[in-house]
Amino acid sequence: MNTPALTSTHLTITCVGAGRLGTTLCRLLLEQQSTISISIGQVLNNSLESSLRAVEFIGDGAAAKDSQQLKPADLWLISTPDDAIQEVSEALAKSGVLAPGNIVFHCSGSLSSKILRLPDDQCYRASVHPTHSFANPTKSVSTFPGSSCAVEGDEQAVKLLNLLFAAIGGMCFPLKSDKKGLYHAATVMACNNLVALLAMSKQMLTEAGIDAAQQELILNPLVRQTVDNYLNNSDPADSLTGPISRGDETTVATHLNALSSNPQWRGAYTVLGEVAVGLAQQQGFASSDDLKKISDLLASATDQ
Numbered sequence: 460m461n462t463p464a465l466t467s468t469h470l471t472i473t474c475v476g477a478g479r480l481g482t483t484l485c486r487l488l489l490e491q492q493s494t495i496s497i498s499i500g501q502v503l504n505n506s507l508e509s510s511l512r513a514v515e516f517i518g519d520g521a522a523a524k525d526s527q528q529l530k531p532a533d534l535w536l537i538s539t540p541d542d543a544i545q546e547v548s549e550a551l552a553k554s555g556v557l558a559p560g561n562i563v564f565h566c567s568g569s570l571s572s573k574i575l576r577l578p579d580d581q582c583y584r585a586s587v588h589p590t591h592s593f594a595n596p597t598k599s600v601s602t603f604p605g606s607s608c609a610v611e612g613d614e615q616a617v618k619l620l621n622l623l624f625a626a627i628g629g630m631c632f633p634l635k636s637d638k639k640g641l642y643h644a645a646t647v648m649a650c651n652n653l654v655a656l657l658a659m660s661k662q663m664l665t666e667a668g669i670d671a672a673q674q675e676l677i678l679n680p681l682v683r684q685t686v687d688n689y690l691n692n693s694d695p696a697d698s699l700t701g702p703i704s705r706g707d708e709t710t711v712a713t714h715l716n717a718l719s720s721n722p723q724w725r726g727a728y729t730v731l732g733e734v735a736v737g738l739a740q741q742q743g744f745a746s747s748d749d750l751k752k753i754s755d756l757l758a759s760a761t762d763q
């Protein structure tokens with residue numbers, strides 16, 4: 460297969476699905492100053508109005524009405540919602556616009572480049588997942604530098620994308636294609652599920668008769684201190700405090716009793732409690748006997 464994208468000093472990128480992430484990345488790629496200069500070929504969204512808005516924000520390129528209007532490009536960024544990526548790649552392959560040596564990539568966190576339905580002998584595939592919240596493109600253009608970017612795919616595509624994403628401030632690291640699901644679930648645990656956990660904590664305080672203002676006074680400093688401790692320590696075990704860290708079985712029994720009316724709360728408490736027992740074993744403050752009793756208590760609550 461040809462490798463024009465790897466040997467050129469100027470490349471054209473076309474973006475299908477220039478929403479929050481796509482517009483931000485196109486603008487950053489356009490402005491980057493590596494050994495390869497980039498121009499934006501076309502932008503194709505669901506609606507022409509949306510494509511025109513994206514072109515205006517990016518500052519380069521032309522809006523396309525549909526995939527039949529697409530012209531040749533070197534790089535193809537598919538930044539539609541995840542559910543549309545495969546279908547868009549199929550449409551690109553069918554349109555006949557792709558040329559040997561083209562690089563097609565997407566930015567989903569959970570899907571690998573294998574989802575791209577392209578002829579094997581025609582294009583290089585990759586995915587790049589930036590750990591960045593692209594809620595507001597204007598803001599993201601300046602806050603993107605420093606964001607971690609998980610990169611996987613065909614070697615030739617990975618090489619070029621590493622270079623370009625490093626040029627826009629991305630901190631690229633390699634990820635195995637078959638580990639993307641696990642990697643993304645891990646980021647969701649630390650981000651989205653942390654919010655869900657805090658929401659659950661607030662529900663419990665409400666049930667305990669504590670009003671919203673008082674809940675903030677209780678939780679906000681506690682959460683800040685805990686996250687600060689966690690960020691200042693390289694090992695999570697160094698940040699664990701509380702009854703499980705101390706091996707305080709009676710307190711855990713009181714908690715399980717208090718949570719018995721709500722299986723969701725008790726389920727979350729027992730699962731996370733087991734993880735905390737593992738951390739407490741590493742810490743070594745509590746005796747093995749006490750931690751075993753706590754572990755048995757948590758297991759029996761899980762079985763109920």
Ligand SMILES: NC(=O)c1ccc[n+]([C@@H]2O[C@H](COP(=O)([O-])OP(=O)(O)OC[C@H]3O[C@@H](n4cnc5c(N)ncnc54)[C@H](OP(=O)(O)O)[C@@H]3O)[C@@H](O)[C@H]2O)c1
Nearest residue numbers: 476477478479480504505506509538539541566567592593
């Ligand atoms: N947002 C983030 O923080 C973030 C972070 C990391 C990774 N990602 C990944 O980035 C990708 C894009 O996410 P996003 O948040 O930027 O999405 P978004 O803001 O919702 O934008 C999606 C864009 O895709 C267009 N689109 C939808 N279906 C299409 C189709 N079949 N053909 C052409 N265009 C289509 C939409 O066009 P219209 O405007 O016309 O509807 C819209 O412009 C996803 O894979 C996501 O997992 C996002």
